[in-house]
Structure formats: C-alpha cells, structure tokens
Amino acid sequence: KGLLRSTSVWIYVGAKVSRCLGDCCIGRVMPGSDAVLTEALCAITGRSESEEERGAGEGEGDGKQQGPGPAPPPPPSRSWHRLSLEEAFFLLHCLHCLHLYDFHHRKRLSTQECWAKFIDLQPQFLKTYVSYQHFRSQGYIVRSGIYYGCTHVLYEHHPSQAHADNCVLAILQQGRSKASSRPSTVVEESGGLPFEDLQSLVRVAVNVKKELILLYVFCPDGSTGTATATGDGVMSEGKDRDGKEGMGAEDHEALDVHNVNILPLIEVDEIKVTRWLPGSKPYG
Structure with a gap:
C-alpha cells in the first residue's frame, strides 16, 4: 500500500521488499520514521501501530511475537521509501503491485483517479511518465536527469556499478502524430526546442561523457486513425487492445490528458544527437 x-x-516496507526496490533502483529510502505517515497507514489498514510494525516483518524476522505494552520504535527491518509519481504509477499501472491511497481522505484511488491527480500535481507528468515507462520497458534503469538539465538519465547497469550512458530530453508534441503534423487541442503545450538550447544540452552531455537522446512524445488528435498499445505501453498503428480495427474519431476526441486511456494512443520517436561543430562537414 502506498x-x-x-x-x-x-x-512502508520490510527488508526483502526494500532490497528488491534497491536492486531495481525504484524510490529512495528515507531514514527515520514519520509519525503522521504511520498514523495514516494504520487508519487505512485498520491495524494499530504495533501490529503494523510486526506486519511488514512477517516472514523476514525470527518469528518472535511482540508482547503487550507500548508500541516499540520501528525496527531496522522496516523503512519508508519515497517514490516519484512516475515510479509509483509504473508499479500501479504496469506491474500491478501497488495500491495507492489518498493521504488526506484515506481512500483507495483507482488507476484513473491516480492518473488525473498526477496530471494536476505535475503538469509535465504525461511526457515524463511516457519517457520513464518507455525506457524501463527496454531494460534501462531510469533516474531523474534534473542534475544535467534533462528529463531522465539511463543506466544499463546498477548506478553503484556504472555511470549513466544517456541523457534523455522528452519533448511533448502538441496534438500531433508521427504521420501527421496537424495541431489539436488534446495537448496545449508547444513541443519546440530552440537550436541554442539543443546545442547547450549536447555540450553538457559530451562533457559528462553521455549521449543525448531526444524522445518525441506524440499525442494524436481524434482524426489520426487507429492505435494499439505495444509492449512498452505506447501506440503503434493497427488494431486496438480488443482486436477491433480501432476507435472512431468521436472516441478519440473524447479523450484528454486527464484520461488514462490516452496512453495507448501515444507514439514516441527516439533521436540520438551528436555534437555539431560549426565549420565541420554536415555529413560523415
């Protein structure tokens, strides 16, 4: 539960789950305990604090039960982990191993409710999540790239063993598809990237010995034809998930960025960028 x-x-997880999250580089361990979070978790699960402490350690400790008395402090085998919105939605939507609850209202959130809330909380969530899921499905370890001025950095191996190989900049295209450049009102962002900004990003990537990948995220409008989700959760031309020939234009137009069903309609395109030096030949 999250x-x-x-x-x-x-x-709030036990040692085994904590090790698994660490091996997969999902979330960050937060030292110490938070009484407010623990109280909210107990209200959701319906268990007391002492029962909650014992619950996550089941199957991991020596099997001894805690006797009556005041609740002890959290044992070292339990820890709070903080997940980004992208990591949490990936566990919820793709891996189906997480249930999310609203901290204030203490109610469970559906996938649709989580998506709508995340879009409101983080306006760039659509493109950052698509980037996260796309590269996670390719086997990369995906971490925030804010330190390098990009969306994500990609690791082929655990960060404790190797440095990141790529910087990713996700660029959201306004109501466009790869096959069409007609604008739409589905997404109200501009997807342009000034040449000077591109050169700056390439220079930073070169200085830190990384390659820059531009990930164009296309949100097609209601008239761009059929789509179906692929293994990485983004669309490809063809039939829909139910094997039909695709949704009609009126179904596409009903979707907006607050509807989680927009995910199968999204296309992505990767472009690797190398440094261009003025005066050099425009071709290899």
Whole structure:
C-alpha cells in the first residue's frame, strides 16, 4: 500500500521488499520514521501501530511475537521509501503491485483517479511518465536527469556499478502524430526546442561523457486513425487492445490528458544527437 502525499508516494516496507526496490533502483529510502505517515497507514489498514510494525516483518524476522505494552520504535527491518509519481504509477499501472491511497481522505484511488491527480500535481507528468515507462520497458534503469538539465538519465547497469550512458530530453508534441503534423487541442503545450538550447544540452552531455537522446512524445488528435498499445505501453498503428480495427474519431476526441486511456494512443520517436561543430562537414 502506498500513500499519496503532496507530489510523492510513500510506502512502508520490510527488508526483502526494500532490497528488491534497491536492486531495481525504484524510490529512495528515507531514514527515520514519520509519525503522521504511520498514523495514516494504520487508519487505512485498520491495524494499530504495533501490529503494523510486526506486519511488514512477517516472514523476514525470527518469528518472535511482540508482547503487550507500548508500541516499540520501528525496527531496522522496516523503512519508508519515497517514490516519484512516475515510479509509483509504473508499479500501479504496469506491474500491478501497488495500491495507492489518498493521504488526506484515506481512500483507495483507482488507476484513473491516480492518473488525473498526477496530471494536476505535475503538469509535465504525461511526457515524463511516457519517457520513464518507455525506457524501463527496454531494460534501462531510469533516474531523474534534473542534475544535467534533462528529463531522465539511463543506466544499463546498477548506478553503484556504472555511470549513466544517456541523457534523455522528452519533448511533448502538441496534438500531433508521427504521420501527421496537424495541431489539436488534446495537448496545449508547444513541443519546440530552440537550436541554442539543443546545442547547450549536447555540450553538457559530451562533457559528462553521455549521449543525448531526444524522445518525441506524440499525442494524436481524434482524426489520426487507429492505435494499439505495444509492449512498452505506447501506440503503434493497427488494431486496438480488443482486436477491433480501432476507435472512431468521436472516441478519440473524447479523450484528454486527464484520461488514462490516452496512453495507448501515444507514439514516441527516439533521436540520438551528436555534437555539431560549426565549420565541420554536415555529413560523415
């Protein structure tokens, strides 16, 4: 179970799950305990604090039961983990191994409710999540790229063993598809990237020995034809998930960025960028 608090998701897990999250580089361990979060978790699960402490350690400790008395402090085998919105939705939507609850209202959130809330909390969530899921499905370890001025950085191996190989900049295209450049009102963002900004990003990537990948995220409008989700959750031309020939234009037009069903309609395109030096030949 996870608690959505502000722009982060908090989960309270035992040692085995904590090791698994660490091996997969999902979330960050937060030292110490948080009485407010623990109280909210107990209200959701219907268990007391002492029962909650013992619950996550089941199957991991020596099997001894805690006797009556005041609740002890959290044992070292339990820890709070803080997940980004992208990581939490990936666990919820793709892996189906997380249930999210609203911190304030103490109610479970559906996938649709989580998506709508995340879009409101983080306006760039659509493109950042598509980037996260796309590269996770390719086997990369995906971490925030804010330190390098990009969307994500990609690791082929655990960050403790190797440095990141790529910087990713996700660019949301306004109501466009790869096959059409007609504008739409589905997304109200501009997807342009000034040449000077591109050169700056390439220069930073070169200085830190990384390659820059531009990930164009296309949100087609209601008249761009059929789509179906592929293994990485983005669309490809063809039939829909139910094997039909695709949704009609009126169904596409009903979708907006607050509807989780927009995910199968999204296309992505990767472009690797190398440094261009003025005066050099325009071709290899």
